[in-house]
Amino acid sequence: MRVAAYPSALATVVPAAVAVLKTSHPDVDVKLVDAEPSEAVALVESGEVDVAVAFTYHDDYEVGAGLTWRPTGTERVRLVLPPRYAGSRRPVALGDLGREPWIVGCSRCRAHLADVCRQAGFDPIEHHATDDYVVGQSLVAAGLGVMLREPGGDRGYDGHAPT
Known part of the structure; x- marks a missing residue:
C-alpha cells in the first residue's frame, strides 16, 4: 500500500496508524510519501499512491471523480x-x-x-x-x-x- 500524507501527519498520526495496521496485517507492506494535500490527492488520481492523508479548511478542496473523501476528525x-x-x-x-x-x-x-x-x-x-x-x-x-x-x-x- 502506498500512502501520501502531509509532513506533520507523517510525523504524528500516520506512523501510529501504520503500526496498528502492521500489527493486525503483518504482510501488508506500506510505503509512505511526503506530499502536501493537493499533491497527495493528485498522486492518488494518477495511481502513483493508493491513499492520501490530506486536510482542508472549511471544505475548500474538492477531490476528483472516482475518489472518496472520508473525514477522520477535526x-x-x-x-x-x-x-x-x-x-x-x-x-x-x-x-x-x-x-x-x-x-x-x-x-x-x-x-x-x-x-x-x-x-x-x-x-x-x-x-x-x-x-x-x-x-x-x-x-x-x-x-x-x-x-x-x-x-x-x-x-x-x-x-x-x-x-
Missing part, C-alpha cells in the same frame, strides 16, 4: 507565539498580531492565514516561509515571528480543520 488551528507573550495577563487575540511578522507555510495555509487575518482586521506581514513545523517553531522561539500551527502539527487539537 483539529483546531492554533497561534504559536514567541516567549515575550508568555507573561501576558490576558489572552492574545489574532487581532492583536497585526504588526507582527508572520511565518507562513504552503499556499493553502497562506490563503487560510490571509482569510482569518482579514477577518480579524489586518493583512498578515509574511516575513519567513517554511513548510517545516520544526523550523517554524524555532523561528517563533527565537522571537522572529508568529505563526499558525496547522493541522497535524500537534495531536492535541480539537476544533476547526477537517482532516
Whole structure:
C-alpha cells in the first residue's frame, strides 16, 4: 500500500496508524510519501499512491471523480507565539498580531492565514516561509515571528480543520 500524507501527519498520526495496521496485517507492506494535500490527492488520481492523508479548511478542496473523501476528525488551528507573550495577563487575540511578522507555510495555509487575518482586521506581514513545523517553531522561539500551527502539527487539537 502506498500512502501520501502531509509532513506533520507523517510525523504524528500516520506512523501510529501504520503500526496498528502492521500489527493486525503483518504482510501488508506500506510505503509512505511526503506530499502536501493537493499533491497527495493528485498522486492518488494518477495511481502513483493508493491513499492520501490530506486536510482542508472549511471544505475548500474538492477531490476528483472516482475518489472518496472520508473525514477522520477535526483539529483546531492554533497561534504559536514567541516567549515575550508568555507573561501576558490576558489572552492574545489574532487581532492583536497585526504588526507582527508572520511565518507562513504552503499556499493553502497562506490563503487560510490571509482569510482569518482579514477577518480579524489586518493583512498578515509574511516575513519567513517554511513548510517545516520544526523550523517554524524555532523561528517563533527565537522571537522572529508568529505563526499558525496547522493541522497535524500537534495531536492535541480539537476544533476547526477537517482532516
